[in-house]
Amino acid sequence: MYAPVLSLVSTFVLASLTDAKTVLDRQCWHEYPLVTAHISSSTDRTKEYAFVIQDSIHRITEFGAPWTHPPKCTLILRNINDKLCVYTSTSFANGRGISIITTPTIAKQYAGLPAFTDQSALNAQQINEPTYTWRASTILNKGIGMLATKPLVFADRVTSYTPAFLALLEDELTTHEREKWWRLAIEQLPAQTKEEFLGLAYVFGDERFRVQDIVQANTFQVEIGGRNHLAVWPETSRLNHACNPNAQYIINTDMLSHTVRATRPIAEGEEITISYTSPLDPYSVRQNHLRPSFRFKCACSRCTSHTSDDTLSLIHSLQAQLNDWSASSTGSPEMAEQLLQLHREEGLEGFMDVAYGFAALAYSAVGDETGAVKYAEKAKEAILMKDGMWSANLRIWEELLMNVKAHWSWRRRE
Structure with missing residues (x-):
């Protein structure tokens, strides 16, 4: 991800999906834009990193599969009414490894996910297997990015990986304390995964807060056990932002996988991009999210266009x-086709x-079953690529496809 090195400020801003799952009121279906969660603490340089875990750590003496290290925990945190512990499995995903900072209760839920209990499921979905469709490369004014190594078409898979690191989103630990715990989590990872994580882009450039800095520049959000967690997939983090991206990602919480697919033809050597914010927002809203969250001003073709808004x-x-x-x-199929274009x-x-x-609804409303089915199928395909099989919106189009002529929209505008 793009992240220029700037001087350290006193607030780390971590990108996450909105907890409230904000619904854009100008649409009749949900869209979940990225927002920011501010995690603040003193950075007055009066205290250095604590590389050695000391008295504040509480060890859980009983542990077992899937964890390969004894979990180490904070004291009870008031806001979550529980302690946070570092859970590491170096055997996870055929030795790729994973470190998770979360509560003991949620750790049990993680351990029960198919990602942990069924390695064959990861293999069957070719998760963590190279696609040979991209390479990391330095890109002018963007840092490291991802370039296509061969022509790609719609729905071609670019990446599909499990995360190296996850941490429950909280605002109670100080920046120094959080860094101590997060560093422990990274130190316990297998050597290659640790190296890939520490090689990612960062924002502020202060080595005292290197792990948090990397997370800031490369984080996605995933909800497990009803709580938001920040997650870093090292390979996926090579993807830069564009407000007109040529790829889309989906997170599967059962497999803890992050999968990226092309959304239009991509030429060999062309940069592969995703959107860090909702591209359906106007220019000012997008910039107001990207600047504080990722410390850059987007200069993609839409942001430099005088007509995009x-x-x-x-x-x-x-x-x-x-x-x-x-x-x-006045709604009509012709109007719908204009919207698509x-x-x-x-x-x-x-x-x-x-x-x-x-x-789909516009064609159904004039009694065109073929058009209604065609676009309901495309709506389903787009939802699966963006929101996944868990999306409530998927049910809308499955209902229409079951029997178009029995749908409430059938011939409503004749």
Whole structure:
């Protein structure tokens, strides 16, 4: 991920998905944009790293599979009413290893996931296997990025990996304390995984907080046991941002996997990108998220365009008209096709699930079963690539596909 080195400030800003799962009110289906969680503590340089764990650590004397190290824990933290412990398995995923900082209760839930209990499932889904579709390379003004090593088409898999590190999102530990625990977690990883993690990009450049700095620049969010955890997938972290990305990712919480697929044709040598923020937001909103969270100003083609925000306004206007089911509605298949084309022109192929959904309903509303099925299938495909099989939105299109003519939208606009 892109992360220029800047001077240290007193607040680490960690990117995560909103806890409240904010619903964009201009759409009739959910979209979950990235927001920021601020974790603040003193960085006045009066205290150095604690490399040796001392009296504040409480050891859990009984441990076993899947953990290969005795868990070490904090005292009870008031805000979560529990302690946080470092759980490491060097045997996880055929020796790739993983370190997790979480509560004892949630650690049991992690241990019960198929990712831990069924190695054959990881193998069957080719998780942690190289695809030979990309290489890491230095990119002007972006640091390290990911370039395609061969032409890619829609839905081609770019990466699919398990994380090296996860940590429950909290704001109670001081920056120095958090670094101590996070460093312990990284130190216990297998040598190769540790090296890959420590080789990732960072934001501030202060070695005293190196692990937190790396997490800031490379984190994704995953919810396990009802609590948000920050997660780092080293390979995926090579992907830079664009507001018109040519790839999309999905996180499978059962397998703890992060999978990236192409959303449009990608030429050999072309950079592969994902979006760090909601590309459906206007320019100012996107920049206001990216600047404090990742410390850069996006200069992609959409952010330098004088017409991109106008196009977004038109997209929102068309969606509102298509979502109008009154007798005077002007929604039509032609309007839906215009909506789809605008998404493609903006490079939003990975975020077309809502647009495909409107198209499915528009065709159903005029009694065109073929068109309705076509776009309901595309809406499903887009949801699976972006939100996964757990998305409630998937049920909407499965219901329509079961019997288009029995759907509430059938012939509503004839």
